[in-house]
Amino acid sequence: MADFEIRDLKASVEGRQILKGVTLGINKGEVHAVMGPNGSGKSTLSHTLMGHPGYTVDGGEVTFKGKNVLELEPDERARLGMFLALQYPVVVPGISMTNFLRTALNAKRGYDGKDKSKQISPKEFRSMLKTELEVLHMDDSFLPRYINDGFSGGEKKRAEILQMAMLKPEIAILDETDSGLDIDSIKFVAEAVNRMRGPELGVLIITHYTRILEFIKPDFVHVLVDGKFVLDGGPEIADRLEKTGYSEWVKEEDSPKEVA
Amino acid sequence: MPFTLETLEKSVLQGEPDWLRERRQSALATYERLPMPSKTDEEWRRTDVSGFNPAEFSTLEHQNGLKLERPSGLPPGVILEPLRVAAKEHPDLVEPRLFALLRAGRDRFAALHAAFFTGGTFLYVPDGVEIDEPILGQHFSHEGNNSVLPHTLIVAGRGARFNYLDEYIAEDDAEAGYRSGSTEIFAGEGSQVGYVAVQKWGRHVWHFADQRAEVQKDAAVKMFNVTLGGRFSKNRVEASLVGQGAEAELKAIYFASGEQFFDFHTLQDHQVGNTRSDLLFKGALQDTARTVYAGLIKIEKHAARSDAYQANRNLVLSDEAMATSIPMLEIDNNDVRCTHGATVGPVDPDHMFYLRSRGIPEQTAKRMLIQGFFGAVLERIPFEQARNLVEAELESRIG
Numbered sequence: 001m002a003d004f005e006i007r008d009l010k011a012s013v014e015g016r017q018i019l020k021g022v023t024l025g026i027n028k029g030e031v032h033a034v035m036g037p038n039g040s041g042k043s044t045l046s047h048t049l050m051g052h053p054g055y056t057v058d059g060g061e062v063t064f065k066g067k068n069v070l071e072l073e074p075d076e077r078a079r080l081g082m083f084l085a086l087q088y089p090v091v092v093p094g095i096s097m098t099n100f101l102r103t104a105l106n107a108k109r110g111y112d113g114k115d116k117s118k119q120i121s122p123k124e125f126r127s128m129l130k131t132e133l134e135v136l137h138m139d140d141s142f143l144p145r146y147i148n149d150g151f152s153g154g155e156k157k158r159a160e161i162l163q164m165a166m167l168k169p170e171i172a173i174l175d176e177t178d179s180g181l182d183i184d185s186i187k188f189v190a191e192a193v194n195r196m197r198g199p200e201l202g203v204l205i206i207t208h209y210t211r212i213l214e215f216i217k218p219d220f221v222h223v224l225v226d227g228k229f230v231l232d233g234g235p236e237i238a239d240r241l242e243k244t245g246y247s248e249w250v251k252e253e254d255s256p257k258e259v260a
Numbered sequence: 261m262p263f264t265l266e267t268l269e270k271s272v273l274q275g276e277p278d279w280l281r282e283r284r285q286s287a288l289a290t291y292e293r294l295p296m297p298s299k300t301d302e303e304w305r306r307t308d309v310s311g312f313n314p315a316e317f318s319t320l321e322h323q324n325g326l327k328l329e330r331p332s333g334l335p336p337g338v339i340l341e342p343l344r345v346a347a348k349e350h351p352d353l354v355e356p357r358l359f360a361l362l363r364a365g366r367d368r369f370a371a372l373h374a375a376f377f378t379g380g381t382f383l384y385v386p387d388g389v390e391i392d393e394p395i396l397g398q399h400f401s402h403e404g405n406n407s408v409l410p411h412t413l414i415v416a417g418r419g420a421r422f423n424y425l426d427e428y429i430a431e432d433d434a435e436a437g438y439r440s441g442s443t444e445i446f447a448g449e450g451s452q453v454g455y456v457a458v459q460k461w462g463r464h465v466w467h468f469a470d471q472r473a474e475v476q477k478d479a480a481v482k483m484f485n486v487t488l489g490g491r492f493s494k495n496r497v498e499a500s501l502v503g504q505g506a507e508a509e510l511k512a513i514y515f516a517s518g519e520q521f522f523d524f525h526t527l528q529d530h531q532v533g534n535t536r537s538d539l540l541f542k543g544a545l546q547d548t549a550r551t552v553y554a555g556l557i558k559i560e561k562h563a564a565r566s567d568a569y570q571a572n573r574n575l576v577l578s579d580e581a582m583a584t585s586i587p588m589l590e591i592d593n594n595d596v597r598c599t600h601g602a603t604v605g606p607v608d609p610d611h612m613f614y615l616r617s618r619g620i621p622e623q624t625a626k627r628m629l630i631q632g633f634f635g636a637v638l639e640r641i642p643f644e645q646a647r648n649l650v651e652a653e654l655e656s657r658i659g
Binding site: 054077078083103108163 | 634
């Protein structure tokens with residue numbers, strides 16, 4: 001059994017079944033890419049794995065560290081070591097990025113407002129932030145701002161990866177992190193992710209396009225069509241999709257190669 | 261001992277000047293004449309006062325309930341006195357203004373307050389005088405089953421500039437009683453007045469208060485209301501813009517929990533043109549709390565080129581809590597800019613999910629979102645001391 005095991009996962013949104021039996025094992029140290037055309041269920045997969053209340057699980061199992069992930073609340077999943085970089089990070093007015101990051105880090109460390117020894121020290125927090133900001137080519141001017149408030153598309157995505165770098169998950173799901181990004185931002189994001197790659201991290205990259213996979217080389221590629229994997233294999237699949245698109249499975253003009 | 265002439269004679273009138281005695285007696289007569297508001301009055305349609313019997317609380321607690329914090333070295337000419345002292349010593353300043361903005365005849369509770377007000381503050385800042393440090397008036401209730409009815413009268417001369425904070429504090433949160441805490445602000449030409457009222461009376465009291473400012477030419481008044489206490493709170497916050505270039509900012513936050521009921525009525529009264537008003541009332545409700553907000557922007561016929569903004573936002577944290585919001589416009593001039601809006605809704609589930617997906621437990625996330633909801637408006641509290649006080653108070657209540 002893989003470190004992170006998805007077995008026959010079925011899920012629906014507003015009564016409509018979107019995921020129709022997804023099975024996938026991710027080991028730490030591996031990078032998996034899930035590719036698929038629009039509407040194939042990519043976002044449903046990422047949101048269901050993280051426990052978004054708008055998605056209903058109809059069947060299947062997800063296990064991680066001996067736990068049945070589907071029974072856990074989203075925050076429990078995160079503290080267990082899962083992370084989801086959202087396709088559309090939300091703006092949350094009134095809460096600063098600094099406060100958000102510090103509270104999340106403290107939650108991960110088990111600080112519940114009582115045992116101060118578990119709290120991250122201001123010095124440690126600052127030095128962690130400084131390092132990660134540099135990798136992502138971000139300056140610290142966004143830290144006092146409200147969460148994602150007034151951030152450009154690229155800044156939002158970089159801020160997602162910053163959160164990932166701070167929280168150091170063991171399973172990270174990147175949901176279309178490349179969409180809407182200019183090439184420089186993709187490179188910075190890829191650099192940051194590659195820096196985190198290693199035996200302690202399993203990555204699931206969800207994407208429509210092959211471009212990000214040029215910078216973050218996947219070990220495995222899975223093609224999701226209509227809520228099921230129709231093809232599993234190595235990185236060569238991405239090359240194949242680059243040429244033929246999803247036309248083997250759907251009759252659409254939709255190409256995995258982004259037309260700029 | 262009910263609220264009668266006898267009570268007035270025995271416990272209030274001693275040592276007060278004649279004009280004030282007469283004014284109180286006349287307010288008492290008004291009180292006796294006016295009926296209890298009923299649900300057929302539009303203003304009271306959603307606000308049930310049938311359970312309130314003032315006679316239960318007719319013991320008056322006063323004078324020693326007030327603590328005034330004077331900034332060191334108040335500039336010469338500034339008068340900061342308990343209202344009853346000022347009524348005697350500065351009748352020329354007090355008599356023409358006291359209850360001129362808040363008329364006793366408005367309703368039974370306004371009359372009761374005008375007849376029996378138990379002290380409070382008088383602040384007079386002469387023309388051209390600026391005070392950097394805020395002035396703090398703290399009103400305490402020491403015990404329950406009585407009435408504490410403070411009144412604040414603020415007069416800003418031409419070009420005066422200062423900040424004032426009224427804080428209403430219950431020593432025992434469990435006490436029942438009758439409370440007010442009304443304020444009249446006269447903002448002279450070109451003056452700048454910051455006023456903050458923080459109402460923290462006990463959770464079981466009946467609270468009726470009115471705050472009203474009259475803003476002269478080119479003057480700017482910032483009023484900030486914080487309502488936290490009371491089983492029942494009825495609060496009117498009003499500004500009359502009576503001179504060209506006058507500006508009023510009316511902001512409020514409220515947090516209602518348990519069985520609390522809060523009613524806010526606001527008025528932005530543009531009597532002349534080239535005036536500006538900006539209102540934002542933000543509240544969070546939980547448990548079975550209920551709130552009513554009704555706000556009127558009134559632009560009178562000759563008030564061209566007025567600019568008025570009004571918004572009421574409610575964050576409803578439980579299924580049993582209920583917020584009602586009624587924005588109203590009454591515009592008699594076409595050359596104006598007016599926007600208003602109201603929202604009533606729960607915590608955004610996507611915000612909640614986002615915070616929780618980063619490992620933040622539900623309760624912590626909820627607290628952060630409530631604080632965030634208030635965050636932007638807290639920044640509008642006109643001075644730091646009040647801002648710190650309100651932030652700390654909110655934090656302890658959101659828990």
